[in-house]
Amino acid sequence: MAVRILGLDPGLRVTGWGLIEAEGNRLAHRGAGVLRIAEAAPMAARLADLFEQVSDLIDGQAPHEVAIEEVFVNRNPTSTLKLGQARGVVLLAPARAGLPVFEYAPNLIKKSVVGTGHAAKEQVAMMVSTLLPEARRDVPADATDALAVAICHAHHRGAAGRAAAGGGR
Template sequence: MLILGLDPGLRHTGWGLIESEGTRIRHRGHGVLHVDAAQPLSDRLAALYAGLKEVVESLAPDEAAVEETFVNRNPVSTLKLGQARGVVLLVPALAGLPVAEYPPNLVKKTVVGTGHAAKEQILTMVKVLLPGCGVTVGDAADALAVAICHAQHRRHAALAGVAP
């Protein structure tokens, strides 16, 4: 099972692909889509769509998992992030993939063991769980963490006889 994890952002959207087989997970790729912040919002969303569509088509994942948006202090920033997240949800859905969503605290708790882990802790644990992955960028590490979270919760749901 190939799982594409996605960490939405309007300027930087991380993606990470893992293979999940039983309790084993393997790194298959990762990266970050960068969108020019100087462009109008509509152009940025279009660029995000095109870049993510290319990622989904080239990697051919079986499922996708997306980190949910947390509300920050700036409502305008939260709204714009929500629009980017909508694109991130749309692309794999249009490709016919099941798309799961996970809150940031659950992703952190699943990967690090605490729901309030720092980005550095996530990066470190992703490197431990996916030896040799070579991830150095926080957005890509976060996306791999989302994929790992999905693999773990998907497996537990299957054992319980419940859809993830």
């Protein structure tokens, strides 16, 4: 049975999404895009908008499972905190919809898709288009990253499911 996996690359201005279908070792592209949040709005309104957009995306695409990229910690603590808030909202939307949610570190995503945890964005994009030939090459970078998250989950979902059943994530 095919499993629809929604990959999300959280951001407060742009959140990428990518939907794939996995059946055994076969992967198929089912959609990708970005959710845009108005930068001028107050933080609470931006987070509410992000929650609504992710919830609408889940309703429209009907995934079975959701995979989300973990926070990449950068040098600016304020930016990291804001990204964490956006990521919390992105985690909340599928959880409220009753979907299983899995999280993956950026290096594991790159290693799963490219073969090395320190791959450049261009390498990830090239491998995503190789693994999902139906995906257009002009997919925005944030959507390509989200497809990479979904691919990573497809590769690891057996182990992730066993860990979730045992209480770990």
